[in-house]
Amino acid sequence: MLFRTITKENFRKMVEALMENNEVIGPKWRDRDTEGNKIYRFLKLNTFDELQMDYTRSYSSPKNYFLPFKEDLSTYRLEDKDWEQEIHYTIHPRVIIGMRACDINALLKLDQVLVKSAYPNPHYVARRRNTLIIGLDHEPLEDCFCRSMNSDTAFHGFDLFLTDIGEKYFVAINSDTGYMIVNRFDAREVAEDDQRRYKEVKGRIETKFKTQVDVTIVPELMDLEFESDVWKKWGDKCLSCGSCAMVCPTCYCYGIEEHTNLTFTKATKRRVLYSCNLLDFATVAGGHNFRPEAHIRLKYRYYHQFRGFVEAFNQSLCVGCNRCGKACLAGISPKVVIDDLIETEKR
Amino acid sequence: MSLQIPHHDINLEPSMSKPPDFNRQSVLMHTERGFKSEVISIVPLTTQEKLFHIRICDPCERENFTFLPGQFVMLELPGCGEVPISISSSTSNKEFIALCVRKVGKVTGMLHRLKQGAIVGIRGPFGTHFPMEKMVGYNILLIAGGLGIVPLRSPIYWTKEHRSDYKDITVMYGAKEPGQILFDYQFEEWRKIYGLKMLTIVQEAGENWNGRVGLITELFKEVTIDPDNTFAIVCGPPVMFKFVCGHLSNLGLPRQRMFVSLERRMHCGMGKCCRCNVGSTFTCLDGPVFDYWTVMNLKEAI
Amino acid sequence: MKYLGITLERPKIGVFSFTGCEGCQLQIANKEETLKDLFGVVEVVNFREISSEGRDDYEIAFVEGSITTESESARVKKIRKQAGTLVAIGACACLGGVNNLKSRFSLPDVVKEVYGTHPIDTGPVRKVKDVVRVDIELPGCPISKPEFEWLVRHLILGIEPQFLQYSVCVECKQRLNSCVFDMGMMCLGPITRAGCNAVCPRNRLGCWGCRGPAEEANFESLMEILRERGFSEEHIAERMNFFNAFGGIL
Ligand SMILES: Cc1cc2nc3c(=O)[nH]c(=O)nc-3n(C[C@H](O)[C@H](O)[C@H](O)COP(=O)(O)OP(=O)(O)OC[C@H]3O[C@@H](n4cnc5c(N)ncnc54)[C@H](O)[C@@H]3O)c2cc1C
Ligand code: SF4
Ligand code: SF4
Ligand code: SF4
Ligand code: SF4
Ligand code: SF4
Ligand code: FES
Numbered sequence: 001m002l003f004r005t006i007t008k009e010n011f012r013k014m015v016e017a018l019m020e021n022n023e024v025i026g027p028k029w030r031d032r033d034t035e036g037n038k039i040y041r042f043l044k045l046n047t048f049d050e051l052q053m054d055y056t057r058s059y060s061s062p063k064n065y066f067l068p069f070k071e072d073l074s075t076y077r078l079e080d081k082d083w084e085q086e087i088h089y090t091i092h093p094r095v096i097i098g099m100r101a102c103d104i105n106a107l108l109k110l111d112q113v114l115v116k117s118a119y120p121n122p123h124y125v126a127r128r129r130n131t132l133i134i135g136l137d138h139e140p141l142e143d144c145f146c147r148s149m150n151s152d153t154a155f156h157g158f159d160l161f162l163t164d165i166g167e168k169y170f171v172a173i174n175s176d177t178g179y180m181i182v183n184r185f186d187a188r189e190v191a192e193d194d195q196r197r198y199k200e201v202k203g204r205i206e207t208k209f210k211t212q213v214d215v216t217i218v219p220e221l222m223d224l225e226f227e228s229d230v231w232k233k234w235g236d237k238c239l240s241c242g243s244c245a246m247v248c249p250t251c252y253c254y255g256i257e258e259h260t261n262l263t264f265t266k267a268t269k270r271r272v273l274y275s276c277n278l279l280d281f282a283t284v285a286g287g288h289n290f291r292p293e294a295h296i297r298l299k300y301r302y303y304h305q306f307r308g309f310v311e312a313f314n315q316s317l318c319v320g321c322n323r324c325g326k327a328c329l330a331g332i333s334p335k336v337v338i339d340d341l342i343e344t345e346k347r
Numbered sequence: 348m349s350l351q352i353p354h355h356d357i358n359l360e361p362s363m364s365k366p367p368d369f370n371r372q373s374v375l376m377h378t379e380r381g382f383k384s385e386v387i388s389i390v391p392l393t394t395q396e397k398l399f400h401i402r403i404c405d406p407c408e409r410e411n412f413t414f415l416p417g418q419f420v421m422l423e424l425p426g427c428g429e430v431p432i433s434i435s436s437s438t439s440n441k442e443f444i445a446l447c448v449r450k451v452g453k454v455t456g457m458l459h460r461l462k463q464g465a466i467v468g469i470r471g472p473f474g475t476h477f478p479m480e481k482m483v484g485y486n487i488l489l490i491a492g493g494l495g496i497v498p499l500r501s502p503i504y505w506t507k508e509h510r511s512d513y514k515d516i517t518v519m520y521g522a523k524e525p526g527q528i529l530f531d532y533q534f535e536e537w538r539k540i541y542g543l544k545m546l547t548i549v550q551e552a553g554e555n556w557n558g559r560v561g562l563i564t565e566l567f568k569e570v571t572i573d574p575d576n577t578f579a580i581v582c583g584p585p586v587m588f589k590f591v592c593g594h595l596s597n598l599g600l601p602r603q604r605m606f607v608s609l610e611r612r613m614h615c616g617m618g619k620c621c622r623c624n625v626g627s628t629f630t631c632l633d634g635p636v637f638d639y640w641t642v643m644n645l646k647e648a649i
Numbered sequence: 650m651k652y653l654g655i656t657l658e659r660p661k662i663g664v665f666s667f668t669g670c671e672g673c674q675l676q677i678a679n680k681e682e683t684l685k686d687l688f689g690v691v692e693v694v695n696f697r698e699i700s701s702e703g704r705d706d707y708e709i710a711f712v713e714g715s716i717t718t719e720s721e722s723a724r725v726k727k728i729r730k731q732a733g734t735l736v737a738i739g740a741c742a743c744l745g746g747v748n749n750l751k752s753r754f755s756l757p758d759v760v761k762e763v764y765g766t767h768p769i770d771t772g773p774v775r776k777v778k779d780v781v782r783v784d785i786e787l788p789g790c791p792i793s794k795p796e797f798e799w800l801v802r803h804l805i806l807g808i809e810p811q812f813l814q815y816s817v818c819v820e821c822k823q824r825l826n827s828c829v830f831d832m833g834m835m836c837l838g839p840i841t842r843a844g845c846n847a848v849c850p851r852n853r854l855g856c857w858g859c860r861g862p863a864e865e866a867n868f869e870s871l872m873e874i875l876r877e878r879g880f881s882e883e884h885i886a887e888r889m890n891f892f893n894a895f896g897g898i899l
Contacts, residue, residue, distance in 0.1 A: 018352070020350070021350060021351045021352075022352050031832055031853065033827075034831070039831060039832075041825045059825075060822060064825075078426065078652065080654060081464055081465045081654025083653075085425070085468070087380060089357055089358065095352060113618075113619065119378050120373070120374075121378065121617075122377060122378060122379075123379075129355040130354050130355055177352065177353060184350070237870045239816070239870055239871060240815070240816075241816050241818035241839045242819040242822070243822050243828075246823060247822055252619070252621070254614065254620050255620065258424075258428045258429070259802075260425075260426035260652070262683055262690055263650075263686050264651070264690075267425040269379065276621065278819070279815060279863075280815075280864075281612075281622065285451040285452040290611065291647075303627065308626065311627045329828075329874050330874060426652070427806075427808075453809070457653075460655050461653060461655065462655070464654060465655075466654075
């Protein structure tokens with residue numbers, strides 16, 4: 001990995017230049033919460049000033065730019081008993097600015113499933129390969145537990161990664177394209193002073209992790225506490241609303257919907273992201289539901305995140321961003337659920 | 348100054364210019380591209396089930412399509428939906444693929460209305476298979492309940508084509524009532540030409556039934572099972588295979604020599620949609636065929 | 650018309666209006682681009698919004714509005730007799746809808762309030778299924794045109810429509826809306842059937858439940874959440890009763 005610095009003024013020029021020919025996505029805000037804090041989300045930027053480099057957390061992860069909530073996998077022209085299938089991949093270049101380390105690690109986990117496992121998904125691969133990722137450091141929030149999930153630092157999976165060191169950004173460069181771009185905006189070699197300030201910032205970040213989730217024993221715990229009352233306790237509160245999975249940077253499961261147009265001359269096959277918390281996730285024809293109760297479905301969300309994925313890829317799926325906890329009206333978060341499980345296990 | 352990010356057209360990848368080959372799982376390919384296939388004949392079997400013979404239209408694609416007994420395809424009616432269906436024909440049949448489908452919902456209902464000549468899409472084959480290669484030199488018990496006979500036809504054809512590889516082969520088939528027995532027109536052939544022992548039983552006898560009546564386990568009274576030299580393939584609803592496998596293991600048959608096929612909701616067949624997930628296992632990739640030991644150790648499997 | 654070689658019939662349809670704002674009818678009649686296609690695939694034989702001439706040989710009847718008078722009741726029964734398939738469309742027809750506000754006051758008071766001392770034929774507000782058998786309920790206030798067309802395609806294909814079982818939150822999150830709870834507002838999205846693409850939260854309004862309850866919605870939990878967040882019983886009751894979607898829960 002190469003390191004450079006870029007002044008904030010030059011960074012602005014760089015982003016503006018990128019915006020001219022590419023779709024550039026970054027954290028923006030629209031609403032404020034009851035305490036007056038801005039509510040951020042990753043959206044297309046029209047001007048540099050919309051970009052909120054000091055944003056705290058986006059309520060929803062940027063995963064939808066790689067795995068859209070709804071995506072047409074293929075279309076068909078229908079004619080009498082015959083048809084022709086057409087498949088288009090999204091290949092227009094895109095830049096995402098401001099992704100956190102956890103979000104980048106989340107993408108690497110999605111890569112495990114969607115690129116590196118059986119049947120790589122071409123739609124995902126196409127988007128992934130055509131997206132330039134500019135990461136951004138921040139001080140962890142109260143409830144971030146990415147540290148516990150080993151996702152607080154990104155070593156790869158980005159093109160550029162920025163750390164704010166005052167009037168400049170310290171830039172980690174991880175791709176040729178990234179290198180080419182910063183170099184055109186007067187990126188400088190890292191001076192001793194930059195290095196010192198970078199270390200200071202990193203040091204401060206280190207001290208700010210407040211929330212810890214003890215996940216070392218969690219995979220085993222998931223089996224031991226399979227019948228635990230903890231699931232019932234939280235499951236009874238669960239609204240089966242799927243919000244947790246929608247905002248999660250790593251939840252990737254989906255359903256397929258096929259439709260024709262009104263005149264039966266065209267059809268589409270559409271992928272719609274789903275959630276294992278939703279009632280009919282595992283319902284089969286005839287109405288049998290393999291997971292009929294909310295607490296069973298909730299358990300499986302945790303089971304996939306903290307046990308199933310570990311079995312397959314030696315790491316949990318969760319990166320510890322706590323977006324699900326923040327989105328859940330019922331107050332269900334990995335922290336409270338896992339703490340509860342550990343607690344009952346001790347008893 | 349403006350900057351254009353270089354773009355990458357994945358259509359230009361060498362593997363993307365060929366039709367997909369689902370047996371090469373790690374290759375990047377058009378995984379959504381179905382093989383256009385023509386429905387060449389439709390045989391109504393009962394009021395609920397029809398047998399569809401479909402032929403992949405493109406001769407190259409047809410030639411390249413190979414599968415093993417127990418595998419399934421995703422059958423698509425564009426604009427209606429896609430469903431997993433077991434292949435119910437011989438692995439060596441290059442002319443057509445047989446699919447026997449029960450009418451239960453949207454896609455299967457529409458499929459039942461298709462006429463000969465209609466074009467459907469298939470992707471696959473997917474999933475694990477019955478390990479016929481491991482069974483060489485053994486007796487085989489093929490036990491089916493209800494629609495479970497459908498995925499068994501493929502291993503039945505296999506045993507015919509490799510008859511000398513195996514010792515005694517016994518098919519035990521239980522249905523609810525005589526009218527629901529599928530493929531009875533083939534039983535004589537299976538007995539005489541394939542050299543299989545065929546036992547059938549129904550739970551509720553009708554007017555013209557003079558065969559056996561009772562649960563499938565009744566049939567065990569008529570066969571002697573040599574637990575050290577036998578493999579079993581059991582297909583049917585979970586209650587049935589639980590019962591049957593329980594019985595077989597009481598007789599001393601190791602659970603790792605019994606194979607069952609699980610059914611779950613499926614939307615991809617490729618380990619992506621998670622809908623078929625059982626505990627931490629994906630039925631479409633790690634299954635649908637599992638040995639019974641594995642099934643017993645899966646959370647929420649039965 | 651053909652689909653995968655299957656010949657499809659062009660069904661005769663009628664659209665009928667009862668007590669309501671006629672907004673649902675309007676949804677069907679507007680959106681010029683697809684109206685021509687719609688008339689291509691169905692034969693409209695009775696639809697006042699579009700033509701004054703009406704025939705009675707419809708096979709599918711779309712019924713909008715709630716049933717409030719004896720004459721309405723008689724009329725909808727007649728429609729039921731004729732139609733092979735009767736579809737209740739919109740919140741008024743499916744739930745009683747906003748009209749139901751009336752039922753919460755005593756009837757004579759309402760009559761006096763609205764019509765003065767004129768004698769008038771009006772009864773309790775009833776959803777269509779309280780009066781006749783309903784085959785399909787297409788929810789929403791108003792109904793959504795894409796969903797209406799989706800239903801029409803199902804009717805032509807002869808497939809039973811499977812409405813989304815999950816709640817509005819899924820669509821809301823998919824549109825990256827801010828959750829109105831974070832902004833201090835109330836929302837019934839978590840217990841309301843999805844399908845409207847979360848239009849209300851999109852516009853920073855809570856959901857009022859016009860599409861009726863989601864399948865197996867967890868009312869108890871949401872009630873608890875609303876109370877914990879400090880919404881008054883009155884406020885909650887007003888919201889829950891607005892479309893009469895969650896009758897019997899409070
Ligand atoms: C490995 C496997 C092999 C199968 N083989 C056969 C076979 O040979 N013959 C046969 O008749 N049936 C078979 N089935 C069951 C068949 O897939 C379902 O009956 C079918 O999916 C129902 O679809 P539908 O659209 O008609 O029903 P709907 O109730 O309208 O279902 C809607 C959707 O849910 C999913 N779904 C519903 N039920 C099932 C189910 N049981 N399994 C998987 N997905 C489901 C499908 O994606 C379907 O499109 C098999 C299932 C599996 C998993
Ligand atoms: S855990 Fe929370 S966010 Fe997730 S489905 Fe349940 S109530 Fe919704
Ligand atoms: S945890 Fe549940 S919602 Fe998330 S990807 Fe897995 S199955 Fe889907
Ligand atoms: S499960 Fe929750 S905390 Fe973990 S990655 Fe998903 S949203 Fe973040
Ligand atoms: S605004 Fe309403 S519908 Fe949207 S996420 Fe919040 S509760 Fe759900
Ligand atoms: S958000 Fe609620 S009230 Fe608004 S249209 Fe949707 S279901 Fe109706
Ligand atoms: S069918 Fe999609 S993961 Fe198995």
